[in-house]
Amino acid sequence: MKLRISSALFILAATIPAFAAPNCGTYQVVGTQCATNVILGWGTAGVGTDSLITFFIPPTVSAPVTFQLTQLNSSAGASYTGFFGAYGAFLGSAPKVQTVATAQPLTGGPGTGGILHITNVCFDPTCTAAPPAGIVPDMFSAQFQVLASSAADLNILVPPLLTIRFLDSNGIVTNEEQETALGANPTATEFVIDGVAEGATAADRYVYSGSAVTEPFVAFSITNPSPTQSITGRLILYGVDGSIVASTTLSASIPPLGAAGYLLIGRFPGDTLGLFPSTTVLPDPTNIGVSFGALGAAFTAPAIFLAQQYNGNAMLNMVVF
Amino acid sequence: MRFRFLLASVLCAAAVPVLAAPSCGTYTVVGSQCGTTVNLGWGTAGFGNDSIIGAAVSLTVSAPVTYSFTQLNSSLGTSYAGYFGIMVSVDGATPQVYTLANSNPITLSPGQGVILQVTKVCFDPTCTVAPPAGAVSNMFSLQIEILGASATDLAKLYTPLLTVRFLNSSGIVIDEEQELGVVGAPTKTTFGVPSVNEAATPATRYVQIGSQWTLPFDAFSVTNPSSTQSITGTVTLYDYSNNLVATANIPTIPPLGAVGDLLIGIPSNSTAALFPSSTMLPNPDSSGVFHGALVATFSGPAIFLAQEYNGDAMLNLVIY
Numbered sequence: 025m026k027l028r029i030s031s032a033l034f035i036l037a038a039t040i041p042a043f044a045a046p047n048c049g050t051y052q053v054v055g056t057q058c059a060t061n062v063i064l065g066w067g068t069a070g071v072g073t074d075s076l077i078t079f080f081i082p083p084t085v086s087a088p089v090t091f092q093l094t095q096l097n098s099s100a101g102a103s104y105t106g107f108f109g110a111y112g113a114f115l116g117s118a119p120k121v122q123t124v125a126t127a128q129p130l131t132g133g134p135g136t137g138g139i140l141h142i143t144n145v146c147f148d149p150t151c152t153a154a155p156p157a158g159i160v161p162d163m164f165s166a167q168f169q170v171l172a173s174s175a176a177d178l179n180i181l182v183p184p185l186l187t188i189r190f191l192d193s194n195g196i197v198t199n200e201e202q203e204t205a206l207g208a209n210p211t212a213t214e215f216v217i218d219g220v221a222e223g224a225t226a227a228d229r230y231v232y233s234g235s236a237v238t239e240p241f242v243a244f245s246i247t248n249p250s251p252t253q254s255i256t257g258r259l260i261l262y263g264v265d266g267s268i269v270a271s272t273t274l275s276a277s278i279p280p281l282g283a284a285g286y287l288l289i290g291r292f293p294g295d296t297l298g299l300f301p302s303t304t305v306l307p308d309p310t311n312i313g314v315s316f317g318a319l320g321a322a323f324t325a326p327a328i329f330l331a332q333q334y335n336g337n338a339m340l341n342m343v344v345f
Numbered sequence: 346m347r348f349r350f351l352l353a354s355v356l357c358a359a360a361v362p363v364l365a366a367p368s369c370g371t372y373t374v375v376g377s378q379c380g381t382t383v384n385l386g387w388g389t390a391g392f393g394n395d396s397i398i399g400a401a402v403s404l405t406v407s408a409p410v411t412y413s414f415t416q417l418n419s420s421l422g423t424s425y426a427g428y429f430g431i432m433v434s435v436d437g438a439t440p441q442v443y444t445l446a447n448s449n450p451i452t453l454s455p456g457q458g459v460i461l462q463v464t465k466v467c468f469d470p471t472c473t474v475a476p477p478a479g480a481v482s483n484m485f486s487l488q489i490e491i492l493g494a495s496a497t498d499l500a501k502l503y504t505p506l507l508t509v510r511f512l513n514s515s516g517i518v519i520d521e522e523q524e525l526g527v528v529g530a531p532t533k534t535t536f537g538v539p540s541v542n543e544a545a546t547p548a549t550r551y552v553q554i555g556s557q558w559t560l561p562f563d564a565f566s567v568t569n570p571s572s573t574q575s576i577t578g579t580v581t582l583y584d585y586s587n588n589l590v591a592t593a594n595i596p597t598i599p600p601l602g603a604v605g606d607l608l609i610g611i612p613s614n615s616t617a618a619l620f621p622s623s624t625m626l627p628n629p630d631s632s633g634v635f636h637g638a639l640v641a642t643f644s645g646p647a648i649f650l651a652q653e654y655n656g657d658a659m660l661n662l663v664i665y
Contacts (some may be wrong), residue, residue: 076540078539078540080539080540080585080638082537083583083587115630115632115636116629116630116631116632133587134587135583135586135587136585136586136587137539137585137637137638138585139540139585139636182537182539182665183665185539185540185663187540187660189655189658190658191656192656196554196557196656196657197655197656197657197658198656198657198658199657199658200653200655200658200660201660202540202660202661202662202663204663204665216503218399218400218401218458218503218506219397219399219506219508219523233517236517236518240518262404262456264401264436264457264458264459264460265456265457265458266402266404266454266455266456266457266458267456309436309437310436310437310438311437312437316399316458316460317458318401318458318503333521335510335518335521336512336513336517336518336519337517337518337519337520337657338510338511338518338519338520338521339521340508340521340522340523341523341661342523343506343523343525345503345504
């Protein structure tokens with residue numbers, strides 16, 4: 025009898041190895057599925073903004089796909105070990121505070137999807153505690169593990185899409201931007217924005233006529249996707265003639281899974297949000313009060329680099345190479 | 346003497362073939378340089394818009410890079426054979442009207458850039474004639490040939506970037522969007538927009554409070570980059586439960602032509618739209634807004650762009 029059971033197990037094991045270890049190519053094998061990670065570098069929720077994360081599973085996948093939250097961090101990343109959550113829900117459901125520990129996976133069949141609406145980031149379970157010092161009060165980054173039945177299904181995956189909405193006091197959308205999740209392990213360490221336009225002098229910058237800023241200015245963010253290593257970096261501003269206008273290194277390293285946001289140029293002397301000091305004078309060869317050029321950024325390890333240009337009443341989600 | 350001349354010619358030809366035909370890899374050999382093309386599918390200039398086209402050359406290229414217009418078209422593409430130009434200021438200089446015939450190449454050294462501000466599209470040299478029937482009054486598309494010394498230089502190139510600015514009557518920017526040039530011959534025929542949000546009913550669509558749209562709506566454009574072949578297409582709207590909500594055909598787009606449509610029409614308004622104004626969309630979460638995805642498929646390569654208007658914002662939609 026014992027021999028018969030052993031034989032049966034051996035035969036069974038010999039016939040189903042494909043179920044135990046799928047061929048996932050360059051993806052990870054997780055149980056009987058293939059897996060990859062996707063990263064959203066900079067979402068905002070609260071303080072006049074909210075974020076919508078759209079999950080859409082292409083109709084052509086062969087089987088359901090699962091998205092599981094695996095990282096949810098504030099701008100302090102791994103250097104902050106206190107409570108951190110996001111208040112929200114899929115549209116049509118009751119919102120609640122969710123953390124990495126409590127977030128339920130989303131599993132959907134071919135052609136299905138959903139929108140996760142996040143309205144606040146939370147530093148305690150009631151979402152009433154103020155953020156610790158030094159943390160951007162409405163910022164979050166997220167990583168998801170995506171599980172599918174095959175490498176082919178993961179190849180046709182639509183990355184989750186983050187839409188940040190800037191809202192006025194009546195909840196009306198005043199600006200929006202979108203960020204596509206990066207797949208697996210980010211590798212880019214160098215970035216260029218070749219369409220930087222900025223008020224040329226301190227007198228030109230951050231001047232408003234009503235709600236409209238009269239000359240453009242640029243802001244950017246850096247997110248460190250590594251769970252283990254800090255990063256730092258150097259940024260160089262070029263004029264359109266290729267000359268170096270200004271350069272600097274980041275004043276502080278970014279901790280693992282942390283992030284930092286900057287204005288390209290400070291608003292006033294000593295503005296810690298400014299990468300370059302407010303006194304910076306930029307070339308203005310055509311004497312229109314605006315300087316045109318390019319911004320280069322190089323980091324010590326892979327990063328997620330995003331940038332926006334504010335101009336008039338507009339906020340432009342800038343193309344970053 | 347004649348023999349000596351022939352021998353010298355043969356020796357010379359044997360010694361310098363690399364100058365005559367550089368190794369350009371996947372790029373085109375153009376004389377002694379390597380070339381590629383870049384398509385900008387939908388710029389606007391005039392009627393409250395202008396376009397900024399920025400081009401920059403990497404610091405690390407080995408030699409100057411040259412940019413030349415090779416196509417400049419209205420939305421009618423090759424079906425319009427009349428005058429077409431754009432009013433352009435180059436690096437802040439006095440604007441002038443450029444056509445394909447009178448635009449000069451721009452050559453940039455390593456690290457240099459150029460900014461073109463396009464303020465109008467022109468249907469005569471004085472830029473005063475009204476557009477012909479059927480032409481989008483402020484639309485242009487461009488193809489630019491880029492010549493570099495080597496494939497390595499072209500591989501380092503920053504793709505020309507188009508920024509469309511929407512201006513109010515005081516010239517204040519109220520919205521901006523950016524379009525990265527499509528490098529090389531476009532090949533993509535199917536496009537998806539994974540996040541389409543649109544007011545669910547005719548009564549709630551295109552309602553404004555002051556300047557603000559109370560619920561979102563979408564617009565899109567299709568540009569045909571082929572200089573010889575027309576294209577047609579189909580656009581289909583899906584909800585997030587894998588249901589086909591609506592589908593419609595895109596009318597034939599002539600070579601180098603383009604169309605821009607609202608996703609859904611405005612009641613009692615002749616503005617071009619893909620789906621009729623009476624379209625009812627699913628609203629399972631009772632928010633008054635449909636959420637879903639849009640898939641567009643064309644009979645030939647196309648450049649597909651889309652925007653979503655919401656409140657005071659115009660969002661340049663991510664397309665995959």
